[in-house]
Amino acid sequence: MLGGVxxxxxxxxxxxxxxxxxxxxxVQLSKSKYLAGDFVSLADLRYFALTxxxxxxPYASVLDPYPHVKAWWESLLTRLEIKKVINIKKGSI
Incomplete structure (x- = not known):
């Protein structure tokens, strides 16, 4: 990354x-829609950034074997606030 080896x-x-x-x-997301319950929390936002x-x-497919994680991810991607963050991040890449 960033031109290094x-x-x-x-x-x-x-x-x-x-x-x-x-x-x-x-396991957690099989019990609730988001990491700390059925609401978006700081936990979701923190791990959204890492994800x-x-x-x-090239390793994005690591999420594929985890259907609840993928559903969580897709749910976050529909949120207006998240879309704004993605646009900001894409502008800085």
């Missing part, structure tokens, strides 16, 4: 760690 070992290790987090999210950055990489 990618250390694939670090990428692979990080993806495995992230998959463990996604497993926890999957958004991931979706800009």
């Amino acid at each position: 990618t250390d694939q070992n670090i990428v692979n290790t990080s993806l495995e760690k992230f998959k463990k987090v996604l497993e926890v999210y999957e 958004f950055n991931l979706t800009l990489t």
